[in-house]
Amino acid sequence: MIEVDHIDVAIGPVGILHDVSLRLAPGRLVTVIGANGAGKTTLLRTLSNIVSPRSGTIRFDGRPTAGIKPHLLARAGLVHVPQGRQIVPGLTVRDNLVIGADRAGLDAGTIAEGLEREFARFPVLKERQHILGGNLSGGEQQMLAVSRALMMRPKVLLLDEPSLGLAPQVVTTILKALRGLADDGLSVLLVEQLALLALDTADEAHVLQRGRVALSGPAAELRRDRAVIESYLG
């Protein structure tokens, strides 16, 4: 679903990513782990075309994405759950859920179905659907952010540190949901700082270190390799 080939990304004069390549196949959950400042968020922002790579190519669903505006990529099914959740505080939970699906051009029936599905996935959202998004707890907001993305019927889901600032049991709930989505055929790219939890959940993993892919492999293998954890910490 996503093919990244040798991309270099710079913000201003500062190089952030160097020669990064990765593949994301349908139904796979791939994680990118790395320390703060390794370039994880920039990688996702590049995939969503918020920043453009200086060189290299990105393909989504077989087609190069260069020049496609972020909102059109999102409508086409490359959906990015940004860091910090970014729930619109002045809109209700329900409006937050519907806002993306509405833009993606889904009809009312599909949106209603989507709401049923997401309310079943995270029942707390159903209870709180008429509350303003800004009044949710961090964990509820993260569930809302994931559900808002799923409402858009994505082919690929990009997640930027969904664990940030959340209690451990909420993190487990979210990661379990992501695992289930991948098992149902969705392609998931999970960027995380909580390396062990991410490796437990993912099929494949890449370790990003100062903008380069330092290590890649099946998540279970990297999980056993102490060098991974150490290079990640170092």
Next chain:
Amino acid sequence: MTLLNFFQLLVSGIAMGAIYTLTAKGLFITHLATHRLNFGQGDFLMVGAFASIGMLTAGVPAPLAVLGVLVLMGVLGYLLERFAIRPLDRLGDRAGAYSWVLTTAGAALILQNIVELGFGKSAQYAPPLFSKTRDNVISILGVGIFFEEAAIIITAFIVVGAFYWFLFGSRWGKAVYAVAFNPEAASLFGIDVRGVVVLVFVLAALMAGISGVLVGPLVSVHPHMGLIFTIKALAVAAVGGFTNPVGILLGGLLFGVAEAFSNYWDSAFGDLYPLLFVMALLAVRPSGLFGERRADVR
């Protein structure tokens, strides 16, 4: 002052206040979504007033003239965004943080001069919009008020109501709130951020245009009338708290009424006192009468 005088001043004040509210709504919506506003908002109002005078005196029926003004203002709003706002956004940090003040005020100067070329410098009155003659007086509860003023008040409130529906009821209003909160995140939910920016500038121009059409029969219209309307709209938006649409409505009505009474007591400096009051208010309450610090409040 007799009781009759009091009610007539009140009605005149509400009519002008409703117009200030409409003009200030335009400032509010672009400020909400983009943190920018049109420093030529009053000049857009002036263009709306002249366009309406031009068409009405040429014999165009009022509904068609209003439609014509709306189309013209929509185009002007688009052009303003395209040439005074978008190039600065492209420059990013290389454009100064407040460059848009200069570009929008510059666009206003261009408009003033174009209108002066076409209509001359002298002041004009628009023909009444809703009645045949200017002095068509109706009686409400024994108080005689100008029919024109009453109709202007009703129209302005209908427009304000439509604006609320747009902001809180329509999908576009929700998109405006999402962009106001975080443009980058909004684009990730599939919202066309640039489209929303164009939309709010077009809306702001429409609000100014409608204000211009409505104000034409009430005040003298001349090519350089815009600045004082920009200042008053800014004052009203500041009293209302800039981010609080209900506050702006109340602020606008208060300001209009205060001005009507102030002009009754002192015809030479009547316009001054409400503005002094706003200054004093902002010194005590910088976020306005109804303002909140958060930009995302309803």
